[in-house]
Amino acid sequence: MRYLPKSPTDREAMLKAIGVKSIDDLFSPIPEKYRLDRDLAVPRQMAESEIVDWFKQRAKENGDGLTSFLGAGAYSHYRPVVIDALVQRGEFLTSYTPYQAEYAQGTLQAIFEFQTMVAELTGMDLANASMYDGSTGAAEAVMMAVRITGKHHAVIARTLHPEYREVIETYATHQGIPLTTIAYRDSGRIDLGALEAAVGEYTACVLIQSPNFFGTIEDVEAVAEIAHKRGALLIVSIAEAVSLGIVEPPRAADIVAMEAQSFGVPLGFGGPYCGVMATKEKFVRQMPGRLAGQTTDKNGKRGFVLTLATREQHIRREKATSNICTNQALVALMVNIFMTIYGKVGLRELAKQNLAKTAYAAAQFGRHANVLFSVAPRFNEFVVETTEEPHAINSRLLGHKIVGGLPLKKFYPELGNAALWCCTELTTRSMIDTAVGLVADSERSVDVKEAEPAEALR
Amino acid sequence: MPQLLGDRRLSDLQWHRRMDGAAAGNHRSRTNGKTLTDKYFMKHMTRKATRHISQNEGLIFEKSSPGKAAWKLPPLDVPEVDTSKLLGKQERKDLGTMPEVSEIEIIRHFTRLSTWNYAIDLGMFPLGSCTMKYNPRVNEFVSRVEGLANGHPYQPEKISQGALHILKTLSDCLIEITGMDAITLQPAAGAHGELTGLLMVRAYHHSKGHPRKKILIPDSAHGTNPATAAMVGYAVENLKSNESGMVDVAALAAQMNEDVAALMVTNPNTLGVFEHDIHEIAEIMHAKGGLLYMDGANMNALVGKARPGDFGVDVMHLNLHKTFSTPHGGGGPGSGPVAVKRILEPFLPKPVVVSKADGTLGFDYNRPQSVGRVRAFYGNFGMFVRALAYIFANGPDGLRQTTEDAVLNANYIRKGLEGTYDLPYSTRSMHEVVFSDKVQAKKGVRTMDIAKRLIDYGFHPYTTAFPLIVSGAMMIEPTESEPKEELDLFIEAMKSIAAEVEEDPQFVLDSPHNTRISRLDEVAAARKPVLRWKPEA
Numbered sequence: 001m002r003y004l005p006k007s008p009t010d011r012e013a014m015l016k017a018i019g020v021k022s023i024d025d026l027f028s029p030i031p032e033k034y035r036l037d038r039d040l041a042v043p044r045q046m047a048e049s050e051i052v053d054w055f056k057q058r059a060k061e062n063g064d065g066l067t068s069f070l071g072a073g074a075y076s077h078y079r080p081v082v083i084d085a086l087v088q089r090g091e092f093l094t095s096y097t098p099y100q101a102e103y104a105q106g107t108l109q110a111i112f113e114f115q116t117m118v119a120e121l122t123g124m125d126l127a128n129a130s131m132y133d134g135s136t137g138a139a140e141a142v143m144m145a146v147r148i149t150g151k152h153h154a155v156i157a158r159t160l161h162p163e164y165r166e167v168i169e170t171y172a173t174h175q176g177i178p179l180t181t182i183a184y185r186d187s188g189r190i191d192l193g194a195l196e197a198a199v200g201e202y203t204a205c206v207l208i209q210s211p212n213f214f215g216t217i218e219d220v221e222a223v224a225e226i227a228h229k230r231g232a233l234l235i236v237s238i239a240e241a242v243s244l245g246i247v248e249p250p251r252a253a254d255i256v257a258m259e260a261q262s263f264g265v266p267l268g269f270g271g272p273y274c275g276v277m278a279t280k281e282k283f284v285r286q287m288p289g290r291l292a293g294q295t296t297d298k299n300g301k302r303g304f305v306l307t308l309a310t311r312e313q314h315i316r317r318e319k320a321t322s323n324i325c326t327n328q329a330l331v332a333l334m335v336n337i338f339m340t341i342y343g344k345v346g347l348r349e350l351a352k353q354n355l356a357k358t359a360y361a362a363a364q365f366g367r368h369a370n371v372l373f374s375v376a377p378r379f380n381e382f383v384v385e386t387t388e389e390p391h392a393i394n395s396r397l398l399g400h401k402i403v404g405g406l407p408l409k410k411f412y413p414e415l416g417n418a419a420l421w422c423c424t425e426l427t428t429r430s431m432i433d434t435a436v437g438l439v440a441d442s443e444r445s446v447d448v449k450e451a452e453p454a455e456a457l458r
Numbered sequence: 459m460p461q462l463l464g465d466r467r468l469s470d471l472q473w474h475r476r477m478d479g480a481a482a483g484n485h486r487s488r489t490n491g492k493t494l495t496d497k498y499f500m501k502h503m504t505r506k507a508t509r510h511i512s513q514n515e516g517l518i519f520e521k522s523s524p525g526k527a528a529w530k531l532p533p534l535d536v537p538e539v540d541t542s543k544l545l546g547k548q549e550r551k552d553l554g555t556m557p558e559v560s561e562i563e564i565i566r567h568f569t570r571l572s573t574w575n576y577a578i579d580l581g582m583f584p585l586g587s588c589t590m591k592y593n594p595r596v597n598e599f600v601s602r603v604e605g606l607a608n609g610h611p612y613q614p615e616k617i618s619q620g621a622l623h624i625l626k627t628l629s630d631c632l633i634e635i636t637g638m639d640a641i642t643l644q645p646a647a648g649a650h651g652e653l654t655g656l657l658m659v660r661a662y663h664h665s666k667g668h669p670r671k672k673i674l675i676p677d678s679a680h681g682t683n684p685a686t687a688a689m690v691g692y693a694v695e696n697l698k699s700n701e702s703g704m705v706d707v708a709a710l711a712a713q714m715n716e717d718v719a720a721l722m723v724t725n726p727n728t729l730g731v732f733e734h735d736i737h738e739i740a741e742i743m744h745a746k747g748g749l750l751y752m753d754g755a756n757m758n759a760l761v762g763k764a765r766p767g768d769f770g771v772d773v774m775h776l777n778l779h780k781t782f783s784t785p786h787g788g789g790g791p792g793s794g795p796v797a798v799k800r801i802l803e804p805f806l807p808k809p810v811v812v813s814k815a816d817g818t819l820g821f822d823y824n825r826p827q828s829v830g831r832v833r834a835f836y837g838n839f840g841m842f843v844r845a846l847a848y849i850f851a852n853g854p855d856g857l858r859q860t861t862e863d864a865v866l867n868a869n870y871i872r873k874g875l876e877g878t879y880d881l882p883y884s885t886r887s888m889h890e891v892v893f894s895d896k897v898q899a900k901k902g903v904r905t906m907d908i909a910k911r912l913i914d915y916g917f918h919p920y921t922t923a924f925p926l927i928v929s930g931a932m933m934i935e936p937t938e939s940e941p942k943e944e945l946d947l948f949i950e951a952m953k954s955i956a957a958e959v960e961e962d963p964q965f966v967l968d969s970p971h972n973t974r975i976s977r978l979d980e981v982a983a984a985r986k987p988v989l990r991w992k993p994e995a
Contacts, residue, residue, distance in 0.1 A: 001855070045852060045854075066613075322689070
């Protein structure tokens with residue numbers, strides 16, 4: 001086996017040094033009846049070339065070469081090649097959690113820079129080293145709010161990613177945290193009246209997503225006011241991190257739970273991604289996950305360590321803030337490098353391109369179909385309602401090597417034939433025009449709607 | 459010092475001394491009248507590592523200045539938009555202290571940082587219970603193949619057959635390896651797998667009419683076990699280990715009752731000891747309707763040699779980032795699949811992968827008894843690709859040989875260090891061995907100090923102070939990836955440190971001596987946390 005660095009002679013010599021006759025003697029602690037006396041029924045040992053072929057074959061069966069309008073919590077942005085060149089350095093790739101600070105300063109300083117940039121971008125005081133993803137990060141944020149407030153009720157926008165909501169339901173079930181879901185209005189934004197009615201003195205937190213699942217940017221300040229006046233915290237989930245380049249961050253929030261996949265992480269069929277949690281300084285001791293902090297060594301030299309570990313499971317066991325241990329470190333490093341590459345100016349320009357492509361696409365679709373939720377501002381997603389069932393439209397688009405928008409009926413039955421479309425800087429005008437043309441074909445029989453939709457503006 | 463570097467007539471030792479003399483002039487540390495660095499090289503001549511120039515590097519923000527850029531966007535092919543008109547008061551005007559740097563600076567920045575890390579690629583990483591094994595590069599390659607790396611989780615199933623095939627094949631392999639009946643790949647890490655497993659335990663008991671109240675956890679367990687039980691709303695009851703470091707079967711029998719939902723056992727346990735009475739343990743649990751949960755952190759001792767499903771385990775998680783070679787990446791990402799027996803299958807998180815009537819694969823969301831979702835989408839798919847590539851590279855014979863070598867290596871280290879370090883439990887070791895600092899503590903040197911000194915010898919430390927049942931624990935797991943030569947160097951280094959403790963404990967207490975920075979003030983870091991950079995006011 002090519003990964004194993006021992007010759008038969010080495011093994012013999014080692015067995016002799018240990019003082020046993022055969023390798024089986026070392027397995028004698030396992031009762032004989034439980035020792036496996038056959039080969040595992042797994043595929044035979046393969047050569048590297050065979051392994052590569054096998055996976056390339058799978059890739060071919062996986063929509064390779066298509067262009068896509070899918071977003072919905074997983075976004076296709078350009079990944080500068082520098083990212084993979086750096087994260088594949090063995091000293092990052094094959095190192096461990098930096099518990100031994102003297103021997104892991106590279107990872108620790110990188111985390112410190114990551115925390116700084118995430119805090120800056122989200123408008124919070126500080127951020128942790130990462131959570132598993134946006135969905136579990138949101139669930140952990142709810143539990144954090146419960147710890148901080150001592151209250152047990154969470155109010156959640158229906159426009160939070162439906163799968164994030166499912167994860168929160170799973171986490172909350174056995175924590176005794178009842179959940180109230182708040183509907184959206186025709187604007188695509190949360191129903192503030194219903195929110196006002198649902199938040200009580202017993203409410204720990206209000207959780208919204210912005211831009212929300214429909215791509216609509218919420219009025220975070222209005223939501224914050226409602227939450228705060230009843231003593232509830234505001235948690236803002238961000239699924240599309242690139243929006244932070246041009247959309248005002250949710251500074252009025254108490255906790256931001258973000259999915260940072262957009263920042264240089266491959267779509268990878270849904271993972272690994274990079275959850276992040278950011279919060280106000282006063283809440284740091286209730287925050288889950290690892291934190292890197294700055295300190296000095298005995299010669300006064302600057303260095304970084306994992307800190308505030310008394311929140312964590314390896315110290316506090318059942319009283320810990322969370323059971324999280326392994327996080328998404330290497331993915332966070334991708335995010336870190338992406339943020340460093342685009343930086344202060346590039347992130348804004350990148351976000352502007354996303355905005356421009358989406359505005360163009362929404363306007364074009366609007367000529368032939370109904371673009372919903374056009375009153376409030378949006379970032380890079382929009383909902384298109386068609387007469388024809390969107391799966392049928394998508395089948396035709398696939399013939400042109402285009403993956404159409406996500407049909408929403410599964411998550412929002414009331415939206416009928418609506419689909420969620422996403423444009424990023426990688427979406428070309430010709431792709432948009434082709435998709436619009438095909439949608440137009442199917443809508444041909446329908447009355448032509450108002451040529452320009454109300455792309456309106458607040 | 460080119461003249462020194464160029465002088466090949468010097469022996470290694472002389473060269474070190476001269477290099478060191480030059481360095482010693484800078485800090486003039488002295489103990490017993492000799493320079494520290496003289497002592498260092500006289501005391502031992504480490505064969506693994508030599509000091510080397512290390513580049514200094516500040517924070518990225520300290521390199522930033524307006525106008526530098528590492529990005530370039532293509533020209534916009536649609537009309538420009540008026541952002542303030544589109545976004546109104548929601549428009550962000552300023553990105554604060556985000557950096558502005560060039561591409562070469564970014565390459566140097568992260569490359570320099572990387573050189574301050576230790577890694578498996580540099581040598582043995584003997585962290586107990588962490589299974590720091592070689593991370594094959596073909597895994598990285600195949601995970602980046604276009605079509606897999608670019609697959610969108612919501613693309614239609616008919617164009618996701620490749621990804622589904624990977625999910626299915628890996629599931630089948632892991633079910634066979636564990637001897638279980640069904641599996642979910644959704645959990646993102648080991649602790650997340652524990653959460654998923656216990657949610658299923660709870661759902662199972664609930665379906666029987668009584669969710670029960672408690673989880674039994676041995677005192678040798680990883681901290682995630684009790685933390686997880688608490689998250690699922692269970693009370694934690696501690697189970698004392700016996701004098702061999704194993705579950706005390708009589709105590710278990712006494713503590714087991716109809717209020718106990720499950721026992722969370724790690725096997726081999728955190729001492730590296732196989733729970734010899736595992737079947738009896740399972741029987742005690744099952745007799746009172748409880749379930750046996752196995753923490754698969756230590757599965758590297760069992761693959762191809764024994765299967766948890768065969769010895770009575772009902773539910774277990776695996777760590778693909780341990781046993782199945784996906785990289786630790788400085789702390790993640792991981793992946794924590796949970797394998798279960800048939801009785802727990804209805805409760806698996808949704809969706810599950812199913813074969814459809816037309817021969818294609820698909821996701822089944824119609825799972826009325828499911829515990830729900832534990833993560834958006836399907837889990838850390840990129841880790842599934844890597845783990846499956848590892849299984850392919852090994853095959854049944856390679857997997858078995860891997861396990862045998864892992865156990866061989868641990869026992870070789872045990873033999874080599876027995877007598878030098880205290881072995882608190884003489885029970886047979888599997889893939890890891892736990893010593894204690896009992897002998898060295900008499901000189902005031904504890905496990906963390908020995909660990910820090912090990913860094914000077916060019917090794918990453920072992921796991922310190924865990925498991926909690928051993929005072930001053932030194933938990934060593936070499937994995938199968940170490941050649942005999944590297945193990946010999948490690949044994950030599952550990953023996954040399956033991957000798958140093960006898961001669962000059964203060965020298966060990968002051969270590970590490972050869973790192974970029976010395977021991978950091980962790981108390982100050984926690985008392986007044988500085989968790990982000992801020993520009994100077």
